[in-house]
Amino acid sequence: MTEETSLEQIVMPLLSWYDGHARVLPWRENTAPYRVWVSEIMLQQTRVEAVKPFFERFMKALPDVSALAACPEDELLKLWEGLGYYNRVRNMQKAAQVIMTEYSGEFPADFEKLLALPGIGSYTAGAISSIAFGIPMPAVDGNVLRVISRVKASYEDVLKQSVKNAMEAEIRELIPKERAGDFNQALIEIGAIVCVPNGKAKCEECPLAFCCRAKAEGIVDELPKKKAKKGRRIEDRTVLILKDGDRVAIRKRPAKGLLAGLYELPNLDGNLSEQQVLEQVKEWGLSPLRILPLAGAKHIFSHVEWHMTGYAVSLEETDHMEDSGFLFIETKETESSYPIPAAFAAYAEYLDIALGEEKYRKGKEV
Template sequence: MKKLASNNIEQFREDLVNWFIEEQRELPWRLNKDPYRVWVSEIMLQQTRVDTVIPYYERFMEWFPTIEDFAEADEERILKAWEGLGYYSRVRNLHSAVKEVKESYGGVVPNTPEEISRLKGVGPYTAGAILSIAYGLPEPAVDGNVMRVLSRILEIYDDIAKPATRKIFEQAVRELIDHDHTSEFNQALMELGALICTPTKPSCLLCPVREHCQAFEKGLQQELPVKTKAKKVKTVHLSAVVIVDPSGRMVIQKRPSSGLLAGLWEFPNYEVDSLEKLKQVMARDNHIVLEDLRPIGKISHVFSHLIWEITAYEAKVENVEQFTETNRKIAFVRDEDFQHYALPVSHQKIYEAHVINGKQ
């Protein structure tokens, strides 16, 4: 790691912080430095784009404006608030941690690294973000944007895909951080990575700290950061079916309480790739014969480690209650009931396909 000279560090801080103060985006979580609001935003922003998060964040704060409101909410309500954001373990961990804050800390988010790091789902980055942004403590908040920015500024060749590398960048932030403007400094590094120092084709000529950047000086900005490629994702072919009776009731079932998309509701679906196989498994597992099955759409959904390729069907039956499933909780719902159930994005799309194609 190429360190900045001590006199350059002061100028680097000033250039970076002044740029952020003048150019920062207007985002709803920047309205104030309430640690609860900062906390929620940082959890939502993990693995999710800013533009996607904004409407979810605003709705979340409308539903749960205080720690007490969120701590007292039931799981169905919090999953519905999170519906569409994915990675649902994030909101479950947040809920558990917020309940602990209410019970053990009087509803006040802890302001020490030791205490805040003990909360469920609060890793080094989230802890650093809350402590620096909300409480003004000189703690590093190192995410992918920060690692990319600093790998170029300090010419760091360590592989950012390796968990151990984070320590190198945390130490770099500790050496560089502006103790008088910790909130602005950490947010500026993130903002710089999001807007200017992007993964491909960074806008170096617009960068407020390019004079401090080792990679820019040597023309190496396209070679950094070093990041090993992720493993190839697995593709799974599924068949899902919207079973509907003359009164408009449909069958949905609840996913298991642990694992992928835990606790969310979905239409019956099976890992089969043909209509005949779907009929067979429905007859075998659910004791229901669906003669009138017709396709209503194809849905592709990408997770970090796998891809679902779903063929959606619709089936008309006389009574949806003839559908039986011994190891899942089942609900029989009409269109107006869906507002009370949290569904994965893929199954929201299946419902949309039913609305558009199933009534033709």
Template sequence: MGAVSEPLIQWFELNRRLLPFRQEPSAYHIWVSEIMLQQTRVSAALPYYERFVAELPDPAALAACDPDKLRKLWQGLGYYSRVANMQKAAQIVCRQYGGQLPADYAALRALPGIGDYTAGAIASIAFGIPAPAVDGNVLRVFARLDNSSADITKPAAKREFTARVLEEMPKERPGPYNEALMELGALVCLPNGAPKCEVCPLAAQCKGRAAGRAEQLPVKTAKPEKTLVPVTAALITGPQGVLLQRRPSKGLLAGLWQPFAFEGTAMTQPELDAALRTIGLCVQWQAPLQSTRHVFTHRIWQISGFCGTAAGPAPEGCVWASRAELNGEYAVPSAFAGIMRQWRPE
């Protein structure tokens, strides 16, 4: 015990990044930061984090926030189900725990959107509970440290590495230990065959390095190829602004706003015209849109379409949005950012 944790924590204390959620490591701040960082680089997430906690400083504010405002705060981070689950969890925290996240791993794990890793991070960093927080960074560190050929995408391997994390964990300092492992993976034990072994505090005991295999580890099953999905968009503008359509309340990008879009088909202009006429829209077409592409976890949208003008009231489920309203009120997913940039208000 201590062969890994002592040099690791010493390294962390000297090399840790000064991040805002480390300056004030409350359970709420740790929770928000960990959810944001699940699919987002630290440098990209920081402005969102600072704006989010300024607007919603505690679980009560998050629980009571208007869902449209919440989606607008999250706009640009993607994976909007994360923030929807955060609000559900905050409402439970306010009902059951007096507005404070519970200092209990199982209770944290039971909240919507909080998995093993996030529960372990909050429990250990905020409350000093000796719980593991095993993400991709930590799996990579231990795969190399142990020269393990276990496939880290398999549940059995994750259980094996979680046991190793607990085995090396100093029970009196679980938070700094977990943070140090995450930081080592983020700054030194880098992915894609590029570890900086020369500055690693664990280099002397790393079996993967000794065997000359560090760059080949960890072993993981290749992800299946993403499905290419055609999407036809209609960027319709008029005297009142740009016409936005609300997406369904469930499913991909639930509840967000977008230009008219038809997923799964590449439509000609006459086909698009006919589809829009069924909801009372008569569009004067101007030009094709410059096509764009957006990559999701399991699919790629190839977006093409046309821009045009129309007038009159917005159809049901749609709004006319001015530039100011678009910037301040309506959350449009980044999948359509390239399309929306082609709006040139007169």
């Protein structure tokens, strides 16, 4: 492929490949805009196989825009538990409410109107526009950035918005009007299962190998180019399982900030000793009977990494336990009613409960 060669030559081979290799996915069986939207938001930074059970459960509980718009927050966050980035589902609900009030509950078949909805960026607006409505707008995600960078042997930094904008404009000129959704999905699909990251591209299976400059030049594993991200901030946390018989203490996190509005196991800044923990428990007005150190754990967020120390503390039942500010609940209630983030999954195991994706791995009811 020469510098002057147009990307137009990828269109037909890509669509032919997609016709024979597209994965069967629940959101592809019915491309109603609501289903496309929910799946695309869930798929952001989450593996396809992991998303499938979440998607099915979410659609069963909230089958349409009106149900999402009216869903109580705790129930909504519980449905999202394990997917992370909880502001995404909060923005989904805000967008659903706008759709109910401004568009009579129907998704607008208009890219710019979709783009104006809370939590919907150019990629998601392009995906809904093309897949649900057949509007020829690009949907450029990390997969597409990688495929096109390799086909063109481009060393431009794909994390730059200007580079993404330029690629969107280039792809917009390629999209066949009669198969807009299929074309976008084909580009994403080939990046997901053939032109994969980390130098493991399956070039021998790729229908674009004939025109891929990165393959011809032997630089596939060097692309796409990304500027190194800043390292995550490390935070030490001490997580406590405070048990009163069959009840465990949880509390609601603040409405803003990391894991906003979710429930959590009590935790403290720093790596505390047993004595420090016992003193803190007494300061909360609780009466500790026994303390047991638990294994350490780690959880990675996008910009921060928790290094956790854990303790299980058995409490003496008193008349004033609720004055501590904690909610004491039966452990099984956390699975059904209280959204607890997967950051605490390592310690939830000591209570024989599963959080988020763990529920599906263990075959538990959800």
